[in-house]
Amino acid sequence: MMGNVTLLEFLSMGREVANHRPWPRYQLDNKGWRALAEQMSVSNWEILAEWGEPAEVHVLLRGEDSGAIAVASHPCPDGSFYALGQFRPAAIRLERAIRDLWGLVPEGLEDQRPWLDHGHWGVTHPLGRPRQYDGGRHVYKFLKAEGDGLHQIPVGPVHAGVIEPGHFRFHCQGETVVRLEERLGYVHKGIAGLMSGKPILDAARIAARVSGDSTVAYSIAFARAVEAALGLEIPPRAHWLRALLAELERVANHLFDIGAVCNDAAFAIMLAHMGALREKLLDSNARLFGHRLLMDRVIPGGVAVTVDDDAIARLLALVASIRKGFKRGVSLYDQTPSLLDRTTGTGIVHSTLAHRFGASGFVGRASSRAVDARKLPGYPPYDDLDFTIPVLADGDVHARVVIRMEEIRISLNLIEQILTRLPDGAVSAPLPMRAGEGVALVESFRGEVALWVRLSEAGKVVRAHPHDPSWFQWPLLEAAIEGNIVADFPLCNKSFNCSYSGHDL
Amino acid sequence: MIPPIAKMLARHLIKGPHTAKDAVTPSERALRELAESLGITAQVKLGRSLAIREIDAGSCNGCELEIHAVNHPVYDLERFGIKFVASPRHADVLLVTGPVSWNMAEALRRTVEATPEPRWVVAMGDCAIDGGCFKGSYAVAGGAAAIVPVDMTIPGCPPTPVDILSGLLALLEAVEG
Numbered sequence: 001m002m003g004n005v006t007l008l009e010f011l012s013m014g015r016e017v018a019n020h021r022p023w024p025r026y027q028l029d030n031k032g033w034r035a036l037a038e039q040m041s042v043s044n045w046e047i048l049a050e051w052g053e054p055a056e057v058h059v060l061l062r063g064e065d066s067g068a069i070a071v072a073s074h075p076c077p078d079g080s081f082y083a084l085g086q087f088r089p090a091a092i093r094l095e096r097a098i099r100d101l102w103g104l105v106p107e108g109l110e111d112q113r114p115w116l117d118h119g120h121w122g123v124t125h126p127l128g129r130p131r132q133y134d135g136g137r138h139v140y141k142f143l144k145a146e147g148d149g150l151h152q153i154p155v156g157p158v159h160a161g162v163i164e165p166g167h168f169r170f171h172c173q174g175e176t177v178v179r180l181e182e183r184l185g186y187v188h189k190g191i192a193g194l195m196s197g198k199p200i201l202d203a204a205r206i207a208a209r210v211s212g213d214s215t216v217a218y219s220i221a222f223a224r225a226v227e228a229a230l231g232l233e234i235p236p237r238a239h240w241l242r243a244l245l246a247e248l249e250r251v252a253n254h255l256f257d258i259g260a261v262c263n264d265a266a267f268a269i270m271l272a273h274m275g276a277l278r279e280k281l282l283d284s285n286a287r288l289f290g291h292r293l294l295m296d297r298v299i300p301g302g303v304a305v306t307v308d309d310d311a312i313a314r315l316l317a318l319v320a321s322i323r324k325g326f327k328r329g330v331s332l333y334d335q336t337p338s339l340l341d342r343t344t345g346t347g348i349v350h351s352t353l354a355h356r357f358g359a360s361g362f363v364g365r366a367s368s369r370a371v372d373a374r375k376l377p378g379y380p381p382y383d384d385l386d387f388t389i390p391v392l393a394d395g396d397v398h399a400r401v402v403i404r405m406e407e408i409r410i411s412l413n414l415i416e417q418i419l420t421r422l423p424d425g426a427v428s429a430p431l432p433m434r435a436g437e438g439v440a441l442v443e444s445f446r447g448e449v450a451l452w453v454r455l456s457e458a459g460k461v462v463r464a465h466p467h468d469p470s471w472f473q474w475p476l477l478e479a480a481i482e483g484n485i486v487a488d489f490p491l492c493n494k495s496f497n498c499s500y501s502g503h504d505l
Numbered sequence: 506m507i508p509p510i511a512k513m514l515a516r517h518l519i520k521g522p523h524t525a526k527d528a529v530t531p532s533e534r535a536l537r538e539l540a541e542s543l544g545i546t547a548q549v550k551l552g553r554s555l556a557i558r559e560i561d562a563g564s565c566n567g568c569e570l571e572i573h574a575v576n577h578p579v580y581d582l583e584r585f586g587i588k589f590v591a592s593p594r595h596a597d598v599l600l601v602t603g604p605v606s607w608n609m610a611e612a613l614r615r616t617v618e619a620t621p622e623p624r625w626v627v628a629m630g631d632c633a634i635d636g637g638c639f640k641g642s643y644a645v646a647g648g649a650a651a652i653v654p655v656d657m658t659i660p661g662c663p664p665t666p667v668d669i670l671s672g673l674l675a676l677l678e679a680v681e682g
């Protein structure tokens with residue numbers, strides 16, 4: 001066993017791949033990949049994403065202490081690879097998906113059930129070497145829970161509310177949930193396949209629609225990955241405007257989430273109140289930037305919007321008015337014992353689990369994990385801005401609400417900093433035609449979005465892989481609900497607000 | 506001390522509702538579309554109310570965000586007698602969003618079948634109309650019409666709350682005659 005080797009020291013035993021930016025990519029042979037898998041059980045390196053190609057598997061890693069980031073790749077011409085999920089449960093679903101999409105078999109993984117492939121595509125391994133699917137239905141075997149008086153409650157994929165589709169299988173004893181098992185993949189759209197072969201700007205539109213609520217974050221991630229691959233520096237003003245849009249998106253989503261969590265605790269006035277505040281923000285987005293959700297406003301090379309003095313003044317006024325209304329909402333939350341009674345102590349995620357699954361965003365931060373891509377690795381303009389990352393240890397619904405509240409305050413403050421210090425200049429740079437590979441890590445309102453891309457000399461996307469933070473949060477929801485009552489599930493679920501679309505891809 | 510909820514309620518009583526002042530009119534485009542797809546025979550008396558069951562057949566969740574927005578106090582869909590219901594059994598209208606992913610095709614078909622007649626299917630958003638930017642994927646069947654008959658569309662990516670309102674008002678008008 002190796003001693004305290006750092007991530008980069010370890011990976012440098014592989015072959016460095018040229019033209020991969022900003023962080024290196026190393027190819028590991030069988031031995032190297034096995035050693036990496038084994039390191040997973042002793043190191044605190046985090047898996048940030050894992051994906052495939054027809055004959056290669058990639059994993060994006062971060063050395064937790066140093067913050068170093070790198071991609072490890074493993075060519076697997078024989079169609080199988082040693083599964084990291086044996087040592088890191090966070091990778092299990094990723095590797096099941098790799099098998100479904102690229103046909104690479106994760107060796108040693110106990111759970112070999114398909115994940116995204118429900119048997120409806122007409123082909124198997126659509127992104128690897130597709131083969132006509134011979135028909136017949138997949139019967140999905142849910143894990144069993146046995147005992148006296150246990151019963152099952154199947155829910156979904158179509159839910160009662162206006163939410164995305166997914167299936168939840170509850171095993172309950174009376175009102176208490178003994179086990180929840182999720183089954184996802186219903187909204188799998190084949191996004192990685194759609195992006196391949198597309199011109200960069202067309203692929204950017206698809207990237208913006210991986211998860212509509214995080215459209216700005218995904219657009220920034222795609223743009224940053226492309227710019228890294230091209231070795232392109234964009235004007236400072238573009239960075240600042242991107243951050244402005246990203247923080248507006250964060251505030252809008254958090255406002256809605258806080259309202260919706262309270263609504264699921266039967267406190268509807270909060271949803272109405274937060275909804276009205278959010279509407280102010282979306283309405284201003286439409287007026288100033290031409291799209292309520294800010295889709296396609298961030299583009300590879302920069303941004304497609306700008307702000308003049310009048311817009312800055314309006315945005316500053318918007319921040320002030322949201323802050324005022326938000327404060328009222330928070331004091332209502334803080335002083336309503338019947339509401340706090342529902343959120344406090346409900347749906348606890350222990351910090352060890354949050355760490356083990358590498359959960360980012362408010363789910364991680366409510367359970368002691370202080371990761372935030374804006375700080376580590378960090379990207380412009382955040383290195384120039386003054387902000388903190390709120391962390392709590394309780395891990396319950398209440399903590400996830402409070403983290404969001406704190407993040408709204410911080411984001412409003414960031415927006416003011418950005419507006420008052422916005423540098424002048426151009427807002428975009430032309431894209432050169434160059435081949436290369438790039439990767440980016442961007443903080444969405446939900447957590448860390450990773451995006452990897454390979455470009456051809458002809459200015460096309462050869463392959464792209466977007467990774468949603470929900471991958472590492474969904475499994476924790478299963479743990480959070482255990483021992484809670486069924487009636488608290490909507491509350492727990494909303495406090496996570498994982499993306500189905502982003503996860504299912 | 507006055508509890509915050511009392512303050513908030515009092516403030517709203519004094520300041521009046523958040524509801525958007527601009528009148529929303531039924532969409533002309535949707536009315537023309539409906540005249541073609543429904544004909545005159547479809548008119549029934551629903552007492553000027555519509556119950557909608559939303560079904561996400563593969564959306565990016567952007568369309569859902571705007572559906573939530575029409576339910577918020579600013580657009581306040583319910584003032585028109587239109588409301589979202591939990592079960593297709595209670596619904597008159599199925600509002601389909603997203604391209605239909607093959608993994609959702611069966612669920613969409615069954616949800617439509619579970620809705621009693623007369624029922625209307627509305628494809629909301631560019632994806633539900635023809636697959637949008639997801640068309641051509643191995644995992645996508647196409648727009649909603651690839652799987653179920655569609656009576657009306659609401660274009661946009663996503664359609665704005667006003668688009669959604671005026672589309673639904675057109676439907677209300679058309680089916681009420």
Ligand code: SF4
Pocket residue numbers: 209212563564565566567568602603604629630631632633637661662663664
């Ligand atoms: S129409 Fe646009 S917002 Fe709606 S689901 Fe499709 S991509 Fe998302």
